Amino acid sequence: MLPKAYDPKLVEETLSKRWQKSGVFKAEIDANKKPFTIVIPPPNITGALHMGHGLNNTLQDMLIRYRRMNGQPAAWVPGVDHGGIATQNVVEKALAKDKKLTRHDLGREEFVNHVWRWYKECGNTIFTQFEKMGWALDQSDIRFTMDDKRAQAVYAAFKKLWEKKYIYRGKRLINWCVRCSTALSDIEVEHEQRSGALWYLQYKGQDGGEGITIATTRPETIFADAAVAVNPRDERYTNLIGAKVIIPLTNRAIPVIADEAVQKDFGTGALKITPAHDPVDYEVGSRHNLEQISVITDKGKMTNVPQKYMGLPASEARKQVAQDAREAGLLVKEEKYVNAVSTCYRCNSPIEPFLSEQWFVKMDGLAKPAVNAINEGKVNFHPQSWKQQELRWLENIQDWCISRQIWWGHRIPVWYCRKCSAKGLTFATDKQGKEQLTKVSFEDGAQPIVSFARPACPHCAGADTLQDPDVLDTWFSSALWPFSVFGWPQETPELKYYYPTSILVTGYEIIYLWVARMIMMGLEFMGEAPFKDVLLNGIVRDKTGKKMSKSLGNVIDPLDLIQKYGADAVRFSLITQAAPGKDIPYGEDAIVGARNFCNKIYNASRFIQMNMEGIEGRLTLPETAEELCDKWIISRYNKAVQAAREAIARYDMAAAADTLYHFLWGDFCDWYIELAKARFAGKDKEHVISILVNVLYGTLKALHPLMPFITEEIAQSFKKFTGETGEFLLQQAYPAFDVSRIDDEAEKQMQLLQGITAQIRAKRAQLNVPPSMKIKVILFVQEPEQQNIITQYESYITSLAKVNELVSGQTISKPAKCASAAFQGIAIYIPLEGLIDIEKEKARLKKEIAVRETGISNRSKMLNNESFIKNATEEKINLIRTELHEMQLDKEAFQNSLEELG
């Protein structure tokens, strides 16, 4: 005998091994069929997967399994991402914690080796999780953004963009994260409201006059000031334009200039211009040809300032300068102020605008085709609302800073001859005593040689060439992912067959960082957008709607949940809440419900098996059925399958899950199995069993993309009755629906019997009639059609509502004092005199009458309204008429009962 409750542990482990071993997850090229392709958004190797990955990949798995079962060659390409800064940070942290070492203690080469070892370890954790979640990913074929083939793709892309002059090097004011010690692109910067202060500083006139007062949040940068700017139309200051003012705490004089960028109504209307430390000032500075003075180093320390401030961290210098200005009588006022601070998306520390030479990709030429592709519907977003957002970003795109001053990543494939580029190269000695190229300056004469491996110098033929010290933005390799995974730039059969992919499933938070760039690169290198559809999933939050984070301690680990409830339950709980683009507040009750559903499936199956002793051979779904509930369940089943298919087709996975859940639990278990119980004793047992088995099996197949383990496990034990040949469900066909077996008439008839049953049950509950006590029920039926159904199928009512005597008819008599109910014009009487609380019953009757009265009056109004009769469909009008009629009958019945009770 099977155990009473489903235990996923053993089942899941053996199945994932069997699947993996059998190779069912491998995709095969079939030139005669159109492929369905998804490339996985490669998880960063920063640690174990979280619930967001759980959701994202489960959605992909669902699509892949669904397509496979529909006979399409469906490839799901697995892989992981090296994760640039994020991974370097994580590894550095671990290094500090475990060995009290920094990356500089190891040196560049050893540190990179260390991260490679980390990758092996962390990658394995991730791959194990792939398996535990039941994702149909072929473990023997995993890609990594840093493996050799992907490195070739990165090089090829760099080279092509360089040759097209899309990649260039330039000195710009970039976003610098002092903590990560690297440049970042604009989208890697986040804006956060932080409270600080606004200081008003007095810049005295060089002529000894009052000068001008400016407002700033960054007094420490006054030493880098190149001018004070006012709005040209600001009458307060017109007389000062062209004059010189003295920077506080110095003797340096700077001009007052006029520029449109200055807002008259902010602060004093005068703005200090610091081209090297502020993006706006940088623009103003270049318009007015101002000097770019840097006073903060890449370490965030003061430099190039009066001795007193040298070497201070910028944040301390800020306080000190304000303090000193106050003492010098040059601080006019200080007010509290909340401003938007730029922060690093990887470590959340403040961003310093920093003037330096970096590598950039020129974007407008790449963005335009992407804009067109989206506008022409070649790429579609789900939900659609993201289309506009994506377009807006692409239309306002800035050049992309792709160089990072970290060690982990694809090295920039550019080399310099030590001799020919000598002036542009800066060296330092690291802790291991090795000489390292630390800085390259094209302005000072470095000559680039683009090459994957160490080249000889084309000028002097010397072999002493050195590679650029920077690495590429991790998103550079990610942008190539949809074709690099298939071996681009090689023209592989896979690339030809699988590109472009069918759909990208990813989180909306990387729609610019990743999605937009893949579209641009796909169009640039492959001539075609990399996917037709983009399905955005939301963020899995905690129950209160907060983002899960280690620091908040509200992280839910998918592995814990699997351990406790099973992978199917985890998957199902995520899918039921996965509306496209919507965040999911995830609490444990969702998964309990999903676990219970697994148990329900298991027990329904177990029950059917318990009644199958002696039954052998193939059981087909009967072509015709006489019995109402048979017709009904087959109709419901076909509708459910149809609805599920349609829901998946429009990427509404939650609706698919909901449909199948309610069909299996609400229709199949609560009604059909309950009715079947009585029939097991009779002649048509085998007929009933064949319906049970086939409908169950079909539902298991329909559910398989959602909950692969339990469905597979149960299906295995029923397979011999179905004539299926595929070893696994993945190799069997997703159930088809047969419209000819959708039977609305049967559903309507069944609804009548269910409704009457429910009314009787409710009455029993109200009157506290114990289940063991059988009762008599009198039905007053006026419609001959209804009477026919009741006569023929009264056993449904008697068995499910525990009735031992059912009388029905048009002209029957009933005892005076009955409990009464009504359904669709049928009056239901239960003679239980002793149990009825007269007053309560009367109150209830009045309420029932009142409800009917509103219903009747609404419907009468509609039917008397000419516009309604004119505009509404005939079907609708008839429905309203029927409802009105039934309500009138119900009302009468209740009124009579009320009168009889006195």
Place this chain on the structure above:
RNA sequence: GGGCUGGUAGCUCAAUUGGUCAGAGCGUCCGCCUUACACGCGGAAGGUUGUAGGUUCAAGUCCUAUCCGGCCCACCA
């Protein structure tokens, strides 16, 4: 400052695109070991659909205004 979202039962979400007592799951309450399942069965309570107007025979759904959230983008120092 611009844009996108959302506000429906105590909680989390539905509602076939304008069609009539507004549904489900969880929670709560009542009763049940009824020939699988107490991870279960039966039943009940609970809603002026954020607010105020408007269009319509008909509004949760469309329009206008307004309040309250969430998110994204942006160079007010």
